[in-house]
Amino acid sequence: MRQPSPRLLIGPRAGTRPGPVLEMRADRIVAALAAFRAAFPGVRPFYATKCNTHAGVLRTLREAGCDFEIASVQEMEALSGAGVPPGELLFSNPVRARAQTARAAAAGVGRFSVDSTEELHRVAEEAPGSRVYARLATYGEDSVVPSEGKFGVDVTGAVRLLLEARELGLVPYGITFHMGSQSLRPAALLQPLRDVAHAMDRLLHAGVRLEMVDIGGGFPAAYDEPVPPLADFGRAAAAGLARLPYPVEVFAEPGRCLVAEAGTFRCRVIGVAERPSGWWAHTDLGVFHGLMEVLESGGHLHYPIHDTRGTRLRRCYHLTGPTCDSQDTFARDVLLSADLREGDELLIGSAGAYTSVYASRFNGFAPPRVVLI
Numbered sequence: 001m002r003q004p005s006p007r008l009l010i011g012p013r014a015g016t017r018p019g020p021v022l023e024m025r026a027d028r029i030v031a032a033l034a035a036f037r038a039a040f041p042g043v044r045p046f047y048a049t050k051c052n053t054h055a056g057v058l059r060t061l062r063e064a065g066c067d068f069e070i071a072s073v074q075e076m077e078a079l080s081g082a083g084v085p086p087g088e089l090l091f092s093n094p095v096r097a098r099a100q101t102a103r104a105a106a107a108g109v110g111r112f113s114v115d116s117t118e119e120l121h122r123v124a125e126e127a128p129g130s131r132v133y134a135r136l137a138t139y140g141e142d143s144v145v146p147s148e149g150k151f152g153v154d155v156t157g158a159v160r161l162l163l164e165a166r167e168l169g170l171v172p173y174g175i176t177f178h179m180g181s182q183s184l185r186p187a188a189l190l191q192p193l194r195d196v197a198h199a200m201d202r203l204l205h206a207g208v209r210l211e212m213v214d215i216g217g218g219f220p221a222a223y224d225e226p227v228p229p230l231a232d233f234g235r236a237a238a239a240g241l242a243r244l245p246y247p248v249e250v251f252a253e254p255g256r257c258l259v260a261e262a263g264t265f266r267c268r269v270i271g272v273a274e275r276p277s278g279w280w281a282h283t284d285l286g287v288f289h290g291l292m293e294v295l296e297s298g299g300h301l302h303y304p305i306h307d308t309r310g311t312r313l314r315r316c317y318h319l320t321g322p323t324c325d326s327q328d329t330f331a332r333d334v335l336l337s338a339d340l341r342e343g344d345e346l347l348i349g350s351a352g353a354y355t356s357v358y359a360s361r362f363n364g365f366a367p368p369r370v371v372l373i
């Protein structure tokens, strides 16, 4: 039998083939990009590709005029397929395998982040003459998925790296930071921007003038609880940027806030059971096939979840995936139809970011299909 074309899978037909589907709405992605631009006037968005690498998502953002940030050569190649030339990318993963830098440079990538002397030397060797930007550490994070201190240097470290870059024949290009994903505090942008201003001052005294400041990502998407409006983050950024010692180009690397709300998982109940711990609904989608961020956030990320049965009488369920792993539970105490049963459809909203990209084949279950509407 011929496979139906992806277009035919849209809407009600998506449910006719077995297995969970992530539906991405192109119009919502375009609207989210417009909302970001409105909240951050004068800031150029570089979408954090890792968030959702579906070709249709990348093409939608490209056609809407968005730029891109990558963490790997593989992402660079995916973007080439969507018509984005490597020369336009930012390579913002501050520690790369040597071959990654070499292959990216050979393809035309010319901008690399660094947060160590060791990496700086690797860039000088594998991508001579390229532009480098230093990654500052952020502290006292207030984000749902924090970066746990994995990356970044302090102001003195950033100044040292960018001065040494000049000695190594690289171009000291800019400074970046990342406040931690799903930030709920606009003021989280202020201290990093004070650090940026401080570093720019010190570099200017040493004769180095930067071209850009990159305020990173971490801007929140709405899940089941309200989040501060993007405009509040835009105002905080503008306040911090106004205090920089001289004008620079300003970039940002939004990921989640551009694609999360555009995505809805459609999955199915495979069984319902009453246990001493309560009522459980088992579904054909779980932590290991798209809902990993529930674990990463320590259970703090709550997706909006509905069933399509719509019975007025409600019952509280714990929702768990199809595997035999106890860590596969992705929601607790969710009110759904009291007569929920095998075959019913569940809709999991705000699922466009950090979901399908994490999916494994654990226990033999295929990763969810992704379709663009």
Ligand SMILES: *Cc1c(COP(=O)(O)O)cnc(C)c1O
Pocket: 048, 050, 051, 069, 092, 093, 178, 180, 181, 182, 216, 217, 218, 219, 253, 254, 255, 256, 257
């Ligand atoms: C993951 C990442 C982003 C995107 O973060 P969001 O929280 O999805 O906005 C931006 N920049 C860097 C360097 C990243 O690693």
